[in-house]
Amino acid sequence: MKKEQVHQHKTKMKESFGDRMVGVICYIIFSLCALVCIYPFYYIFINTISANDLSARGVILFWPRGIHFQNYVSAxxxxxxxxxxxxxxxxxxxxxxxxxxxxxxxxxxxxxxxxxxxxxxxxxxxxxxxxxxxxxxxxxxxxxxxxxxxxxxxxxxxxxxxxxxxxxxxxxxxxxxxxxxxxxxxxxxxxxxxxxxxxxxxxxxxxxxxxxxxxxxxxxxxxxxxxxxxxxxYPLQFILYQYLNQASSLKALANSSASSGAMAAASATAQTATSVRMTVTILVVAPxxxxxxxxxxxxxxxxxxxxxxx
Structure with a gap:
C-alpha cells in the first residue's frame, strides 16, 4: 500500500513539474506576443511626450526624451x-x-x-x-x-x-x-x-x-x-483620417491655435507633422x-x- 502511494506521489511530482514547464513556456510565448502587440502603442505614446525634433528624426525607440505634454495641449x-x-x-x-x-x-x-x-x-x-x-x-x-x-x-x-x-x-x-x-x-x-x-x-x-x-x-x-x-x-476617426493625410498643414493649425507664448517655444515642443499624427492617434485610439x-x-x-x- 505504501509503495503504491509513493509511486502515485512520484507520478504527481513528475506531472506537476511538466505542467510547470509547459506553463512557463506558455507564459514566455504569450508575453512575447503581448509585447509585440503593445509596443506599437507604447512607441506612439512615448513619441507624443518626447521632444518633437527628436521624434521627427525617429530616434525615440524605447524610452521618452525631453518629456513634455504640449502636443496634447495643442491637439x-x-x-x-x-x-x-x-x-x-x-x-x-x-x-x-x-x-x-x-x-x-x-x-x-x-x-x-x-x-x-x-x-x-x-x-x-x-x-x-x-x-x-x-x-x-x-x-x-x-x-x-x-x-x-x-x-x-x-x-x-x-x-x-x-x-x-x-x-x-x-x-x-x-x-x-x-x-x-x-x-x-x-x-x-x-x-x-x-x-x-x-x-x-x-x-x-x-x-x-x-x-x-x-x-x-x-x-x-x-x-x-x-x-x-x-x-x-464628422467622427474622430474621420478627423484622424484627415490629419494623417494633411498633417504637414495641420501642424501650422495646431501652432496657430496655441497661445503666443507657446508659439515662441523651443523647437523641442513646436508641432511637427509626426507629432500631430501620433498625438491624434493616441487621442482617438485610447477611449x-x-x-x-x-x-x-x-x-x-x-x-x-x-x-x-x-
Whole structure:
C-alpha cells in the first residue's frame, strides 16, 4: 500500500513539474506576443511626450526624451475635435445598444419553431453575408432614405448584423429549452420570455456582440466619407483620417491655435507633422481600449459557445 502511494506521489511530482514547464513556456510565448502587440502603442505614446525634433528624426525607440505634454495641449485646441468626439461617442453608444438589442432578439426569434417562415428569413439573412450590391446602390439607397448628412446614417445600417445574429442564435440554442417551456407554462409570452428569461442567460454573447459593435462603430470612417459633408457630423476617426493625410498643414493649425507664448517655444515642443499624427492617434485610439477590460470576462465564454454550432 505504501509503495503504491509513493509511486502515485512520484507520478504527481513528475506531472506537476511538466505542467510547470509547459506553463512557463506558455507564459514566455504569450508575453512575447503581448509585447509585440503593445509596443506599437507604447512607441506612439512615448513619441507624443518626447521632444518633437527628436521624434521627427525617429530616434525615440524605447524610452521618452525631453518629456513634455504640449502636443496634447495643442491637439485639444484644434477646432472640431470635441464635436467629433461627441459624434464618435454618440454613434458608438447608440449604435452598440441598437445592434446588441436587435441581434439578441432576432437570434432568439430564429430559434422559435412558431416563427413565420423562419427558414426562409434565416437563409435570406445569411445570403446577405455573401452577396453585396456595391457602394453605388448602397449610396443611392441611403440617399433615397434621406440618411445623407443625417446622424441616423451611422446607426440604422448597422442595426441588423448577420454575423452577430448567427452568433447569438447559436448561443441561444445552447440554452436548455426547459427554461422557456417552464415560463410558457406559467403564461409568459414570447416577449416576456425574451426579456425575463433569455436576456439574463445570454449576457456573455451580448457582451461579445457589444465589443464587436463598439469597435466597428468607433473605428468607422468610410460611411462618413461617402455620406457626410456636414463637418458637424464628422467622427474622430474621420478627423484622424484627415490629419494623417494633411498633417504637414495641420501642424501650422495646431501652432496657430496655441497661445503666443507657446508659439515662441523651443523647437523641442513646436508641432511637427509626426507629432500631430501620433498625438491624434493616441487621442482617438485610447477611449476604445477601455472597452475591452469591461467586457473581457464575458468575451471568451460568449465567442466559444457561440462558435460551437452553426
Amino acid at each position: 485639444l485646441k484644434i477646432d472640431g475635435l470635441f464635436q467629433a468626439a461627441k459624434i464618435s461617442l454618440g454613434r458608438t453608444v447608440i449604435g452598440t445598444f441598437c445592434t446588441v438589442g436587435a441581434s439578441a432578439f432576432l437570434g432568439y426569434m430564429f430559434t422559435q419553431e412558431d416563427m413565420w417562415h423562419k427558414k426562409f428569413w434565416y437563409r435570406l439573412l445569411v445570403a446577405t453575408m455573401y452577396f453585396n450590391a456595391g457602394i453605388i446602390p448602397w449610396f443611392l439607397t441611403m440617399k433615397n432614405m434621406h440618411l445623407t448628412n443625417n446622424f441616423l446614417g451611422y446607426i440604422l445600417p448597422a442595426i441588423v448584423s448577420p454575423f452577430n445574429i448567427i452568433l447569438t442564435k447559436t448561443f441561444v440554442e445552447s440554452v436548455p429549452k426547459e427554461l422557456q417551456e417552464a415560463a410558457e407554462i406559467d403564461g409568459a409570452g414570447t416577449i416576456k420570455v425574451f426579456l425575463k428569461i433569455m436576456i439574463p442567460v445570454i449576457k456573455p454573447i451580448m457582451a461579445t456582440v457589444a465589443i464587436f459593435s463598439a469597435v466597428n462603430q468607433w473605428n468607422a470612417f468610410q460611411d462618413t466619407l461617402l455620406l457626410m459633408t456636414d463637418t458637424k457630423l 476604445i481600449m477601455f472597452v475591452y477590460p469591461i467586457f473581457q470576462r464575458y468575451f471568451v465564454k460568449g465567442i466559444m459557445v457561440g462558435a460551437v454550432k452553426g
